[in-house]
Amino acid sequence: xxxxxxxxxxxxxxxxxxxxxxxxxxxxxxxxxxxxxxxxxxxxxxxxxxxxxxxxxxxxxxxxxxxxxxxxxxxxxxxxxxxxxxxxxxxxxxxxxxxxxxxxxxxxxxxxxxxxxxxxxxxxxxxxxxxxxxxxxxxxxxxxxxxxxxxxxxxxxxxxxxxxxxxxxxxxxxxxxxxxxxxxxxxxxxxxxxxxxxxxxxxxxxxxxxxxxxxxxxxxxxxxxxxxxxxxxxxxxxxxxxxxxxxxxxxxxxxxxxxxxxxxxxxxxxxxxxxxxxxxxxxxxxxxxxxxxxxxxxxxxxxxxxxxxxxxxxxxxxxxxxxxxxxxxxxxxxxxxxxxxxxxxxxxxxxxxxxxxxxxxxxxxxxxxxxxxxxxxxxxxxxxxxxxxxxxxxxxxxxxxxxxxxxxxxxxxxxxxxxxxxxxxxxxxxxxxxxxxxxxxxxxxxxxxxxxxxxxxxxxxxxxxxxxxxxxxxxxxx
Numbered sequence: 001x002x003x004x005x006x007x008x009x010x011x012x013x014x015x016x017x018x019x020x021x022x023x024x025x026x027x028x029x030x031x032x033x034x035x036x037x038x039x040x041x042x043x044x045x046x047x048x049x050x051x052x053x054x055x056x057x058x059x060x061x062x063x064x065x066x067x068x069x070x071x072x073x074x075x076x077x078x079x080x081x082x083x084x085x086x087x088x089x090x091x092x093x094x095x096x097x098x099x100x101x102x103x104x105x106x107x108x109x110x111x112x113x114x115x116x117x118x119x120x121x122x123x124x125x126x127x128x129x130x131x132x133x134x135x136x137x138x139x140x141x142x143x144x145x146x147x148x149x150x151x152x153x154x155x156x157x158x159x160x161x162x163x164x165x166x167x168x169x170x171x172x173x174x175x176x177x178x179x180x181x182x183x184x185x186x187x188x189x190x191x192x193x194x195x196x197x198x199x200x201x202x203x204x205x206x207x208x209x210x211x212x213x214x215x216x217x218x219x220x221x222x223x224x225x226x227x228x229x230x231x232x233x234x235x236x237x238x239x240x241x242x243x244x245x246x247x248x249x250x251x252x253x254x255x256x257x258x259x260x261x262x263x264x265x266x267x268x269x270x271x272x273x274x275x276x277x278x279x280x281x282x283x284x285x286x287x288x289x290x291x292x293x294x295x296x297x298x299x300x301x302x303x304x305x306x307x308x309x310x311x312x313x314x315x316x317x318x319x320x321x322x323x324x325x326x327x328x329x330x331x332x333x334x335x336x337x338x339x340x341x342x343x344x345x346x347x348x349x350x351x352x353x354x355x356x357x358x359x360x361x362x363x364x365x366x367x368x369x370x371x372x373x374x375x376x377x378x379x380x381x382x383x384x385x386x387x388x389x390x391x392x393x394x395x396x397x398x399x400x401x402x403x404x405x406x407x408x409x410x411x412x413x414x415x416x417x418x419x420x421x422x423x424x425x426x427x428x429x430x431x432x433x434x435x436x437x438x439x440x441x442x443x444x445x446x447x448x449x450x451x452x453x454x455x456x457x458x459x460x461x462x463x464x465x466x467x468x469x470x471x472x473x474x475x476x477x478x
Contacts, residue, residue, distance in 0.1 A: 108137040108152075109477045111204040117469035121444045122420065123211040127467055133157060134204060136172075148177040154223070171272075173225055181233070187248070188229035190272050194246040194285035195299045196220045196336045197323040204475035208368055208391050209426050210440045211471065214399045215362030218264035218420075219338045220321060226250035226281070227272040240291045247284040251275040253305035253317055260305065260317075260342055261356050263418070264401055268305050268317070279304045279314075293327035305342075315344035330370040337363035345406075357402040364397035387433065393426040419447035435476040443468045 111134050117127040124131075134156055141149040151174040157167040175189035192200055198216040202223055216222040228250030235243045252275050253268040260268050281303020289295040301319040321338040338361070345356040369392045376384040401418040426440035446466040 103143055104139055104141040104149075106137065106139055107478060108135070109203050109205050109475060110135045111473055111475035113210060113471065113473040115469065115471045117442075117467035117471075119464065119467035121442070121465050121467040122214060122217065122422075124467065124471070127469070131157070136203070146179045148179065150175055150177075172223055183233045183235055184231055185233055186229070187232055190225050190227050191230075191248055191250065193224040193226060193250070193283050193301065194248075195224065195283060195301050195319055196222075196321040196338060197287075197297060197325070198222060198336055199224050203477075204473070205434055205436055205477050208393045208428055208436075208438070209366070209395060209424055210438050210473040211424070211442070213336065213364040213366075213395070214397050214420055214422060215336060215338050215364055218266065218399050218401060219340055219360050219362040220319065220336075221264065221266040221269040224269050225272070226269075226283075228280070228283075230284075242289050244287045244289075245284065248282075249280045250283055250303075252279050252281045252303040260315075260345060261407075265317070265319075265340060265360070293325075295325045297323050299323075315342055317342055332368040332370070333366070334368070335363065335365040337361075355406050357404065357406050359403035360399075360401045361403050362397070362399035364395055366393065366395040368393050383431065385431075387431070389430050389433075391428050391430070393424075393428070395422075395424045395426075397422050397424075421445045436474070438471070438473045438475075440471040440473075441469070442471060 111132075113131050113133060115124045115127070115129060115131070117124060119127050134154060136152060136154045139149075139151045139153075143149060152172040153169070154172045155167070155169050159167045159169050171190055173190050173192045175187050175191055178186040180186065194200060196216060198213060199220060199222040202212065202216070212222065228248045230246065230248030232246040233244075237243065251272065253265075281301060283299075283301045283303075285297055285299035287295055287297035299321045301317070303317060304314045305317050306314050318341045319338060321336060323336040324334065326333040340360040342356070342358050342360075345358055370389050371392070372384065372389050377386075377388075399418070399420045407418075421444070423443045424440055426438060428436050428438040430436045444466040446464060
């Protein structure tokens with residue numbers, strides 16, 4: 001119908017502008033135009049609606065356009081879904097659904113730091129060095145309105161092939177969500193353990209200080225992830241309040257070098273490939289926010305851990321944590337406390353007398369003050385904008401990795417109860433919220449002759465790890 005209307009209008013126009021002195025008579029011109037209109041109608045009736053006719057000179061066109069067109073060799077092939085019925089060879093690598101309808105977003109964060117310390121401490125195995133601690137790509141995908149995917153790949157200290165040999169590459173989480181309702185949703189994959197809040201929000205650009213809290217490094221072994229599945233959701237009891245929860249069943253912990261010692265729980269984390277004890281652990285977090293800017297949460301973990309074959313039986317690990325966030329204007333008070341109880345930790349695999357701790361405890365309290373001098377915005381508006389801010393920060397923290405004094409004295413070569421105290425004062429500048437430049441001064445004290453491994457984890461060296469000094473860091477999302 002549209003073609004006939006167009007040709008009809010052209011016919012009238014042609015008749016109107018035809019010179020009177022043309023040799024062709026009016027009847028002949030009308031007859032010729034009617035024949036052209038009839039041929040056009042016949043071609044239109046042969047075409048399938050929604051398809052484009054292919055010029056006869058290129059029956060099998062090779063697209064030079066987007067990757068999503070490379071796989072389409074023949075007319076109609078663009079509507080064939082990818083499967084074992086697909087034909088071809090070299091171009092099958094481009095036959096991916098996300099190329100024709102992109103859904104994934106790639107981003108991440110990176111940080112770089114420099115420290116000047118009197119000697120090494122918990123998070124800094126060198127007293128004076130540069131460090132590119134983390135490069136972390138993220139992948140997020142909206143597969144459908146109800147199916148979501150998220151993953152994080154962490155490259156630490158240059159990766160596994162770094163000349164120092166102390167780097168690592170690992171997937172920190174890779175989870176597939178199915179959204180049912182805001183109150184209940186399903187999640188499975190490699191999951192970040194919701195024990196405390198810091199393990200869920202540990203990105204360097206988010207944090208106002210350079211080093212992570214000690215309780216989140218030792219008592220809660222951040223970054224901590226396990227393979228599992230479960231549910232999460234949000235409720236709104238009133239118009240101002242909300243309740244968030246996560247609840248998962250995950251693989252149990254493992255300890256391949258012996259029982260858990262007073263060096264912390266970090267060596268027991270990580271069993272994403274299999275559950276050595278064939279006994280699943282339960283982990284969850286419940287957070288209550290009565291109003292905007294206020295949140296208090298409790299979280300816990302219960303499961304078995306499997307010591308090495310040189311030890312006797314299995315033990316249970318229970319972790320309980322509370323965290324809080326209080327914000328009012330430019331002031332912010334955050335913190336976290338965690339307790340660990342370990343049963344059957346008398347296995348013979350431990351160094352020395354083989355007695356490990358049965359309890360651990362740690363906490364931190366941090367105050368932040370956000371400000372932006374108006375004079376800086378007037379003097380250098382291109383550097384200090386409405387999106388810029390300074391933050392003054394102070395954090396006090398303590399960790400005790402043997403609350404029952406089980407490792408004090410005796411034949412254990414590790415020697416003493418482990419107590420670590422730290423005071424950190426810092427100032428940072430954010431040109432925008434996603435980028436931060438930090439300067440910290442740190443003071444550490446230690447009770448116990450624990451040292452550091454090359455990767456910066458707690459080790460069995462008798463060298464002290466109570467170095468004090470300055471830390472500098474730049475971190476950004478990208």
